[in-house]
Amino acid sequence: xxxxxxxxxxxxxxxEVEDRTLLSTFLRENQGLTGTHIGCxxxxxxxxxxxxxxxxxxSCSMLAVQATGSAVITIEGVSQNGELHIMQKAFKExxxxxxxFCTPGMxxxxxxxxxxxxxxxxxxxxxxxxxxxxxRCTGYHNIVKAIKAAADEMAEVxxxxx
Amino acid sequence: xxxxxxxxxxxxxxxxxxxxxNGRYTDDVTMQRMGYAAFVRSTHAHARIKSINxxxxxxxxxxxxxxxxxxxxxxxxxxxxxxxxxxxxxxSPMNMGAYRALESETVxxxxxxxxxxxxxxxxxxxxxxxxxxxxxxxxxxxxDSLDALKEGAPQLHPEAAxxxxxxxxxGEEAQTDEAFANxxxxxxxxxxxxxxxxNPMEPRAALAHFDPSEEHYTLYTTSQNPHVARLVLxxxxxxxxxxxxxxxxxxxxxxFGSKIFIYxxxxxxxxxxxxxxxxVKWTSDRTEAFLTDAHGRDHHSIAELALDExxxxxxxxxxxxxNLGAYxxxxxxxxxxxLYATLLSGQYNIPNIYANVKAVYxxxxxxxxxxxxxxxxxxxxxxRMMETAAKEIGMPPAEFRRINFIREFPHQTxxxxxxxxxxxxxxxxxxxxxxDYDGFAQRRTHSEAAGKLRGIGISCYIEACGIxxxxxxxxxxxxxxxxxxxxxxxxxxxxxxxxxxxxxxxQGHETTFAQLVSDxxxxxxxxxxxxxxxxxxxxMGMGTYGSRSGAVGMSAIAKALxxxxxxxxxxxxxxxxxxxxxxxxxxxxLKVTGTDRKxxxxxxxxxxxxxxxxxxGMEPGLKEGAFYDPTNFTFPAGCYxxxxxxxxxxxxxxxxxxxxxxxxxxIINPMIVEGQVHGGLVQGIGQAMLENARYDEDGQxxxxxxxxxxxxxxxxxxxxTLETTVTECPGNPLGMKGCGEAGAIGSPPAVINAVTxxxxxxxxxxxxxxxRVWQLIQDNGLKQAAE
Numbered sequence: 001x002x003x004x005x006x007x008x009x010x011x012x013x014x015x016e017v018e019d020r021t022l023l024s025t026f027l028r029e030n031q032g033l034t035g036t037h038i039g040c041x042x043x044x045x046x047x048x049x050x051x052x053x054x055x056x057x058x059s060c061s062m063l064a065v066q067a068t069g070s071a072v073i074t075i076e077g078v079s080q081n082g083e084l085h086i087m088q089k090a091f092k093e094x095x096x097x098x099x100x101f102c103t104p105g106m107x108x109x110x111x112x113x114x115x116x117x118x119x120x121x122x123x124x125x126x127x128x129x130x131x132x133x134x135x136r137c138t139g140y141h142n143i144v145k146a147i148k149a150a151a152d153e154m155a156e157v158x159x160x161x162x
Numbered sequence: 163x164x165x166x167x168x169x170x171x172x173x174x175x176x177x178x179x180x181x182x183x184n185g186r187y188t189d190d191v192t193m194q195r196m197g198y199a200a201f202v203r204s205t206h207a208h209a210r211i212k213s214i215n216x217x218x219x220x221x222x223x224x225x226x227x228x229x230x231x232x233x234x235x236x237x238x239x240x241x242x243x244x245x246x247x248x249x250x251x252x253x254s255p256m257n258m259g260a261y262r263a264l265e266s267e268t269v270x271x272x273x274x275x276x277x278x279x280x281x282x283x284x285x286x287x288x289x290x291x292x293x294x295x296x297x298x299x300x301x302x303x304x305x306d307s308l309d310a311l312k313e314g315a316p317q318l319h320p321e322a323a324x325x326x327x328x329x330x331x332x333g334e335e336a337q338t339d340e341a342f343a344n345x346x347x348x349x350x351x352x353x354x355x356x357x358x359x360x361n362p363m364e365p366r367a368a369l370a371h372f373d374p375s376e377e378h379y380t381l382y383t384t385s386q387n388p389h390v391a392r393l394v395l396x397x398x399x400x401x402x403x404x405x406x407x408x409x410x411x412x413x414x415x416x417x418f419g420s421k422i423f424i425y426x427x428x429x430x431x432x433x434x435x436x437x438x439x440x441x442v443k444w445t446s447d448r449t450e451a452f453l454t455d456a457h458g459r460d461h462h463s464i465a466e467l468a469l470d471e472x473x474x475x476x477x478x479x480x481x482x483x484x485n486l487g488a489y490x491x492x493x494x495x496x497x498x499x500x501l502y503a504t505l506l507s508g509q510y511n512i513p514n515i516y517a518n519v520k521a522v523y524x525x526x527x528x529x530x531x532x533x534x535x536x537x538x539x540x541x542x543x544x545x546r547m548m549e550t551a552a553k554e555i556g557m558p559p560a561e562f563r564r565i566n567f568i569r570e571f572p573h574q575t576x577x578x579x580x581x582x583x584x585x586x587x588x589x590x591x592x593x594x595x596x597x598d599y600d601g602f603a604q605r606r607t608h609s610e611a612a613g614k615l616r617g618i619g620i621s622c623y624i625e626a627c628g629i630x631x632x633x634x635x636x637x638x639x640x641x642x643x644x645x646x647x648x649x650x651x652x653x654x655x656x657x658x659x660x661x662x663x664x665x666x667x668x669q670g671h672e673t674t675f676a677q678l679v680s681d682x683x684x685x686x687x688x689x690x691x692x693x694x695x696x697x698x699x700x701x702m703g704m705g706t707y708g709s710r711s712g713a714v715g716m717s718a719i720a721k722a723l724x725x726x727x728x729x730x731x732x733x734x735x736x737x738x739x740x741x742x743x744x745x746x747x748x749x750x751x752l753k754v755t756g757t758d759r760k761x762x763x764x765x766x767x768x769x770x771x772x773x774x775x776x777x778x779g780m781e782p783g784l785k786e787g788a789f790y791d792p793t794n795f796t797f798p799a800g801c802y803x804x805x806x807x808x809x810x811x812x813x814x815x816x817x818x819x820x821x822x823x824x825x826x827x828x829i830i831n832p833m834i835v836e837g838q839v840h841g842g843l844v845q846g847i848g849q850a851m852l853e854n855a856r857y858d859e860d861g862q863x864x865x866x867x868x869x870x871x872x873x874x875x876x877x878x879x880x881x882x883t884l885e886t887t888v889t890e891c892p893g894n895p896l897g898m899k900g901c902g903e904a905g906a907i908g909s910p911p912a913v914i915n916a917v918t919x920x921x922x923x924x925x926x927x928x929x930x931x932x933x934r935v936w937q938l939i940q941d942n943g944l945k946q947a948a949e
Contacts, residue, residue, distance in 0.1 A: 018285070020285065025284075029192075034187075034189075034190035035182070037363075038365075039363050040867070040868050041447050041448050041449070042867050042868055044867070044869060047363060075182065076182065076184075078182075078183075088181040091177070091181050092177040093173060095173075095834065095836075095837045097177060097180055098416070098669070098837060099415045099667050100413065101185075101187065101362075101363040101416060103180050103181060104180075107181060126876070127875075127877040130875065131875055131876070131877060134363065134875065135363065136361055136362055136845070136873070137363075137416055137841045138840055139843055139905070140840075140874075140875075140876040140879060141881050142836075144876060145881075
């Protein structure tokens with residue numbers, strides 16, 4: 001067993017894990033943060049995405065011990081002070097989710113997309129960037145629409161702030 | 163209509179928990195002292211089990227028990243059943259091989275459960291399962307259904323000679339043969355429908371708990387129909403009596419049919435929890451899901467269409483061999499029969515139809531209902547034939563369909579179904595207009611100038627939903643009635659809980675069902691909660707599949723609302739000293755028509771519960787239940803048109819445009835309906851372009867992960883243009899037809915008709931992968947033609 005400590009959603013935490021424990025398992029079972037989902041075990045589906053030191057990573061594909069000292073944001077930490085993130089709101093407003101299982105990963109991925117590429121996103125770029133996220137319900141149509149809407153709104157917010 | 167009533171684009175009430183990570187799926191539920199199950203699975207497609215050695219596994223850390231099929235049988239756990247009896251054309255009942263939750267003698271597909279390990283952690287359980295040594299004696303395996311029917315093929319079950327489960331027919335053979343004898347033109351095609359793996363994003367899971375003091379079981383499970391699960395687990399598998407078994411299907415992450423069935427794992431967890439004396443949880447990994455979730459489709463068909471000299475269809479003859487895998491799953495027998503051949507009339511006036519279906523066993527994963535279930539297979543056969551026949555007789559495909567459309571309703575087809583309403587020309591016209599069908603020739607010229615091949619394909623689909631009138635399906639062999647139940651509980655403060663037997667696993671019932679109540683009573687949807695998925699809360703229900711939750715589930719709610727309204731009116735009339743017939747309900751109020759006298763719904767609800775001043779003899783309270791049994795199937799129909807461009811150098815097909823024009827009857831929430839269509843379309847396009855379950859000759863599944871099975875990604879598909887045309891369904895109180903499966907039913911032939919049009923060829927199989935398309939281009943010398 002190894003002790004791992006990291007910041008999760010702004011809170012310093014630590015836990016005892018078997019060395020082989022995946023970050024996704026640590027978050028779900030040790031921390032009770034079940035919003036991070038496990039959909040494929042082979043890092044294809046993206047349901048397990050979290051932000052690790054500001055980058056989207058598949059938490060099923062790294063060990064919990066590898067995240068020692070890192071800052072992790074899970075879907076539970078995306079909204080701040082009870083206020084939904086623009087991306088979360090956009091998924092709701094554009095019906096970008098149905099069964100909800102892929103949704104946490106989609107939202108984490110979409111926020112990361114805008115962090116990396118900015119808010120000027122066209123449909124082709126969004127679709128290409130979602131390569132690592134699988135959804136079986138929505139046919140992606142409304143997910144793409146939601147991300148575009150959120151990017152546009154974030155651009156407005158940024159513009160207003162300038 | 164109220165702001166949140168029928169027809170309004172109300173945002174989903176359930177979304178907040180999902181976008182914040184607060185959904186509660188089965189694997190999210192934990193219990194004190196919970197152990198984890200892992201299954202020992204067959205690595206062979208067909209083998210006799212000589213021995214199962216668990217000695218090493220039992221010594222591993224954290225291991226509680228390793229249980230096998232001998233113990234399961236000794237404990238009286240029943241064999242897995244198929245709930246729909248099909249009789250062969252000679253009148254004999256279907257030949258069903260024994261199917262045990264844990265097999266201890268002969269395994270018949272890779273992934274079949276042999277034993278279950280329970281340990282302290284999931285990892286320990288999986289490690290121990292790896293350490294169980296099963297000694298196999300290999301038997302020859304058969305994978306393809308046509309091979310399984312051949313003389314000398316490996317035999318799977320002693321109960322099914324020649325691997326034949328049934329040899330079934332529908333329609334009039336002699337009359338149909340006569341139509342062919344007199345035909346002016348006959349189109350004949352070999353048509354395959356490729357095997358698919360459902361892949362809801364949430365893998366299946368089960369958490370079973372046994373309370374020894376109460377002799378009571380609780381099962382959390384990923385089910386589309388928890389009440390059916392309880393019924394089957396109780397009545398056939400002898401796990402517990404129904405009153406001692408609570409089944410909860412909490413948030414479920416998609417189903418698409420694959421979560422209708424009761425699988426070996428749920429049975430094993432329920433059985434094991436009592437034996438090991440602790441709660442037992444099993445969560446499938448993705449490869450287990452590929453190997454053990456019931457697969458879909460897998461038909462080989464030979465279809466023939468007879469036309470007269472005016473190009474009117476006079477006969478349709480289809481012979482299909484359906485691969486049902488190694489065992490009969492819960493509803494597998496009905497899929498290639500009553501859910502398939504009954505739709506072979508399509509949208510067309512076809513006086514003579516004859517279908518013959520042979521269902522066979524093979525050493526593959528069991529096959530059962532997957533989004534559309536039989537109807538995509540029927541639509542694919544019909545619409546590939548329509549397109550091909552039109553080309554053979556030199557008639558525009560739209561025109562050929564038009565002259566054969568059914569135009570008068572009700573219309574009795576020769577294959578059981580009585581279509582109640584529709585306007586097929588309206589959806590064809592709508593789709594052709596939106597895609598600018600007339601401008602296609604010009605677009606093709608542009609593509610050719612760029613070295614690309616362009617094609618356009620039409621698919622006019624019809625399906626039967628609203629499953630189904632209980633008496634009718636009973637007469638066809640169903641073991642259950644297919645009604646739905648609802649209970650509307652008005653609380654004393656006027657808020658409402660609706661209990662429904664339908665189950666939402668992405669469909670948005672918490673919103674649409676509340677919209678119905680809002681529409682009727684004029685109350686905000688925030689004050690209406692939908693309760694589902696728990697056999698302790700909802701008395702009975704048949705669950706969600708076959709696009710039935712609107713047409714059947716909501717009709718039950720509508721019936722219960724009728725009763726609530728009637729009682730509320732009586733109370734209001736009494737309190738306002740008016741005649742009951744003069745009371746109208748709306749805006750959350752009960753008013754005396756033509757006066758300013760009114761009571762709020764809350765005041766009436768409170769009066770019902772205080773019971774201080776009720777009409778003489780009236781019981782207190784305001785709560786009503788209803789069971790709704792459909793009077794007929796419903797018949798959603800529409801027209802899909804796909805336009806593709808093919809790169810002759812690479813064989814890559816890109817969808818340039820896709821238009822869907824659907825007639826779903828009454829639509830409760832257009833936003834949600836559009837979402838259902840988008841998702842269905844991508845599953846259908848996935849089948850047509852990307853997805854294919856492949857076995858090697860030894861029966862190893864080659865496509866058992868997302869690295870090998872091509873799920874549609876966002877970059878593989880376009881955005882869609884949707885249109886709706888409306889003919890109301892006369893068969894239910896809301897006029898609804900259902901929308902959940904249409905996209906997956908209608909789209910595959912549209913895609914393949916477009917690809918074959920682009921390539922200028924007649925025949926091709928799905929999926930239109932770059933490899934296959936490139937090969938067709940080489941075989942047909944098309945690259946030169948494009949240059």
